[in-house]
Amino acid sequence: MLSKVIPATGKLLISEPFLNDPNFKRSVVLMAEHSDEGTLGFILNHPSQLLLKDLVPDLWQADFQVFIGGPVEVDTIHFIHRCYDKLNSGEEIAKGIYWGGNFETLKILVNNNSISSDEVKFFLGYSGWGIDQLAEEINENTWIVSDKFNQDVVFSHNEEELWREVIINLGPKYAHVSNFPSDPSLN
Template identity: 65%
Template sequence: MLNPIKPKTGRLLISEPFMSDPNFKRSVVLITEHDEDGTVGYILNQAGNLILKDVVQDLWEADNLIYFGGPVAADTLHFIHRCYDKLQSGEPIGNGLYWGGNFETLKILINTNAIEENEIKFFMGYSGWGNGQLDQEIEDNAWMVSDISNPEIIFGNDDEQLWRDVIVNLGPKYAHVSNFPIDPSLN
């Protein structure tokens, strides 16, 4: 499944359908940082069983789902948003998306209902690769790389469908992969 698109900030990593690492099985990862030191990103399609008000006590009505961002620093909270106009902070990722920002301002905005749930996504932990590690995994066909066709997909909550949609978006050469069963022995 050789993929000519290279990883960079603002692109998606799509796990191959039978990846054995349970942390990344059928995962779509948004790359938020990619440079000579390595790569950082967040798994977009692994909803956890916590909601924001369970983790941050003074966000009394925040019902945002918290996603598993990855196995690194799994006890840390992170967020991606598309509301820079309201938050006035965050690192640009591209496509009107931002990573992080002023958390105190964010809490005020959430508590005053100034931010919609579909403008922000929260993660426990993150995914990280050292220098050259991700390139090797891509060469080993563990990952495919894609541009974001529609930023709306970042904030969706249909985990399995997201993986399928981004595979299909890679084009006809890859579309058949979206129909592979989760367990190939059931085929």
């Protein structure tokens, strides 16, 4: 599987179907930052058992699912959103998708029920690659880079089907891969 799309901020990394790394098995990663110094992103489809209210005590009503963004700095909370009109902050990383912003404003919006789970996604930690590390992994066919997705994919609540959906969106050349079993020994 050769990826023809070049990695960049706002694109997706889709793990190859038999990647054995438990941190990235059947992962879809949104790249929030990609530069000559490395890459940072968030795994969109690995939910934790935690809710935001479990991690931030003054968000007593925050029943937002928290996702495992990756294996780096898992003691930090990050968020992406598509509600710049409400937050008036954040760095646009893809059309209409923002990374971070004013957390105090976000807390007020959450506590006032003025923001919904299809507008914001929270992560513990992040995924990171050093200089040239991601390029090497792409050359080894560990990742497919995609720019074929919309905002709804990023904020999807169907985590189990997300990997399959983005593979199918790559077109007929890749669609058959979506049916591969997660454990090839079961075939």
